[in-house]
Amino acid sequence: MDEILEILEKNARVPLEDIAKMTGRKIGAVKKAVAKYEKDGIIIGYKTVINKELVKDDNAAVRALIEVNIAPQKDVGFDKLSERIYSFPEVSSCYLVSGTFDLLLIVEGKDMHTAAKFVAEKLSPLEGVKGTVTHFLLRKYKENGVVLKYKEENKRIAISY
Amino acid sequence: MDTYISKCVDKMKPSGIRAFFELVLGMDDVISLGVGEPDFVTSWPVREAGIYSLEQGFTSYTSNKGLYKLRLGLNRFLKKNYGLDYSPDEEILITVGVSEGVDLALRAIMNPGDKVIIPAPSYVSYGPVTELAGGIPVFIDTRKDNFRLTPSALEKALDKNTKALLLNYPVNPTGVSYSRKELDAIKKVALKHKLLCITDEVYGALTYDFDHTPFATLPGAKEKTLYLDGFSKSYAMTGWRIGFACGPKEIIAAMTKIHQYTIMCVSITSQMAACEALQTGHASVEEMKREYRRRRELIVDGLNRIGLECRKPQGAFYAFPSIRSTGMCSLDFCKKLLQEHKVAIVPGTAFGDELLDRVRISYASSYEDLKEALARMEIFLKTISPGGKRGK
Numbered sequence: 385m386d387e388i389l390e391i392l393e394k395n396a397r398v399p400l401e402d403i404a405k406m407t408g409r410k411i412g413a414v415k416k417a418v419a420k421y422e423k424d425g426i427i428i429g430y431k432t433v434i435n436k437e438l439v440k441d442d443n444a445a446v447r448a449l450i451e452v453n454i455a456p457q458k459d460v461g462f463d464k465l466s467e468r469i470y471s472f473p474e475v476s477s478c479y480l481v482s483g484t485f486d487l488l489l490i491v492e493g494k495d496m497h498t499a500a501k502f503v504a505e506k507l508s509p510l511e512g513v514k515g516t517v518t519h520f521l522l523r524k525y526k527e528n529g530v531v532l533k534y535k536e537e538n539k540r541i542a543i544s545y
Numbered sequence: 546m547d548t549y550i551s552k553c554v555d556k557m558k559p560s561g562i563r564a565f566f567e568l569v570l571g572m573d574d575v576i577s578l579g580v581g582e583p584d585f586v587t588s589w590p591v592r593e594a595g596i597y598s599l600e601q602g603f604t605s606y607t608s609n610k611g612l613y614k615l616r617l618g619l620n621r622f623l624k625k626n627y628g629l630d631y632s633p634d635e636e637i638l639i640t641v642g643v644s645e646g647v648d649l650a651l652r653a654i655m656n657p658g659d660k661v662i663i664p665a666p667s668y669v670s671y672g673p674v675t676e677l678a679g680g681i682p683v684f685i686d687t688r689k690d691n692f693r694l695t696p697s698a699l700e701k702a703l704d705k706n707t708k709a710l711l712l713n714y715p716v717n718p719t720g721v722s723y724s725r726k727e728l729d730a731i732k733k734v735a736l737k738h739k740l741l742c743i744t745d746e747v748y749g750a751l752t753y754d755f756d757h758t759p760f761a762t763l764p765g766a767k768e769k770t771l772y773l774d775g776f777s778k779s780y781a782m783t784g785w786r787i788g789f790a791c792g793p794k795e796i797i798a799a800m801t802k803i804h805q806y807t808i809m810c811v812s813i814t815s816q817m818a819a820c821e822a823l824q825t826g827h828a829s830v831e832e833m834k835r836e837y838r839r840r841r842e843l844i845v846d847g848l849n850r851i852g853l854e855c856r857k858p859q860g861a862f863y864a865f866p867s868i869r870s871t872g873m874c875s876l877d878f879c880k881k882l883l884q885e886h887k888v889a890i891v892p893g894t895a896f897g898d899e900l901l902d903r904v905r906i907s908y909a910s911s912y913e914d915l916k917e918a919l920a921r922m923e924i925f926l927k928t929i930s931p932g933g934k935r936g937k
Binding site for chain 1: 717
């Protein structure tokens with residue numbers, strides 16, 4: 385993968401000037417490359433990683449991982465039914481996976497009740513959905529390469545040769 | 546008897562800036578750009594390999610030369626990266642960092658009165674360790690050549706008692722490094738006078754503007770080179786204390802003799818972790834290098850902007866600006882900057898009495914800290930030289 389993408393994937397807020405310095409390229413070339421990545425849909429968006437456990441907010445969302453077994457359909461396989469499922473706004477991620485189930489969903493709701501209701505009233509009744517298993521997230525340790533904890537203190541001595 | 550202390554150690558000068566170091570350690574909330582080690586922790590796979598080796602009960606001595614697995618790993622690593630082929634049986638020794646490597650090398654080769662050429666400024670240990678080994682350090686002042694060793698300066702410093710050249714690059718404290726062409730010119734002089742070239746290349750992986758050239762890869766140099774390197778800077782493993790020496794087998798054998806009686810072997814945990822670093826560490830080296838490069842731009846541009854003339858270092862993570870414009874001596878400058886603005890940097894005099902107008906600034910600190918430190922230094926410079934005139 386291009387170095388520019390590696391850098392932005394880690395930290396989307398690194399200024400383009402800095403990326404130019406880090407990679408030894410000209411600023412114009414970096415700007416052009418990023419613009420092209422955005423145009424081609426290689427860079428889809430820039431988001432902020434928030435450790436929600438530390439946010440004092442009563443509306444904090446709960447998340448659930450849901451395993452879904454579905455019946456493939458003629459000609460379109462899993463695609464059509466997957467689309468019906470991932471189009472629900474409650475579904476934040478949707479993956480087709482190998483193994484004992486077919487789809488892995490990440491569902492967000494304002495509480496357990498809302499998430500459960502989504503499964504019972506929207507997901508399970510769909511034709512072709514053969515079964516679901518819901519896992520509520522209890523604690524996040526690491527997400528998208530970021531360890532969710534307080535900053536570690538510096539362990540180096542303050543001055544050395 | 547006046548003292549139990551040996552004459553050699555007794556006359557060894559304690560570091561003149563120890564009091565300054567103590568001052569720094571006693572203060573809170575200091576932004577320290579005085580640190581000679583990476584601000585990254587060792588990558589997790591490497592730490593995990595160390596932990597796992599303990600769980601497995603690897604708590605014994607190893608071969609004096611170091612674990613065969615590690616020497617073999619190094620053999621492959623050096624072959625792949627530099628085309629250097631050192632026999633894991635006879636030409637590689639695992640040492641307690643490059644520091645031990647330098648000590649062993651000098652003790653292995655020095656007879657009383659033998660001279661070692663050391664380009665100055667240099668890392669702090671070279672002079673004292675040479676004297677401990679019974680040799681005479683001959684420093685070449687490189688200030689007028691922009692801190693670079695030139696072939697003619699080397700030629701001039703030689704006499705019939707000169708046995709070795711101790712060459713560190715990229716250089717701590719100046720950040721200077723040499724292109725292949727420059728090294729080749731230095732090599733020609735060294736070979737002509739049959740010098741042993743002891744090279745400390747511990748910052749080699751942190752070279753930014755061109756590829757690092759190990760001295761031993763120069764045509765005809767390998768047989769006359771003792772190549773010292775380590776894991777401290779490239780893999781952020783300073784506290785593991787592990788490095789290696791590669792060279793002609795008679796020199797490695799002589800060094801191993803001393804090593805086996807004084808150290809026995811490097812900690813097995815560190816050796817196990819180092820094996821892993823060779824396997825999986827490449828990605829983290831590249832990432833670190835990228836980050837250092839960005840910081841280098843920030844600090845060099847920043848220093849020049851606020852009025853401290855600074856050349857762009859080619860390697861390591863140090864900037865070595867001139868503070869001549871302030872009219873202050875480096876120790877006073879650093880003390881005042883620390884006490885009034887809580888930024889710690891190292892006075893040039895730590896690396897040689899003559900470096901009164903230089904300071905070493907380490908950019909192995911976070912980008913945010915570097916920005917803040919530059920802002921504080923800018924305010925400091927304004928207070929000491931109002932209107933750009935020389936302050937008191």
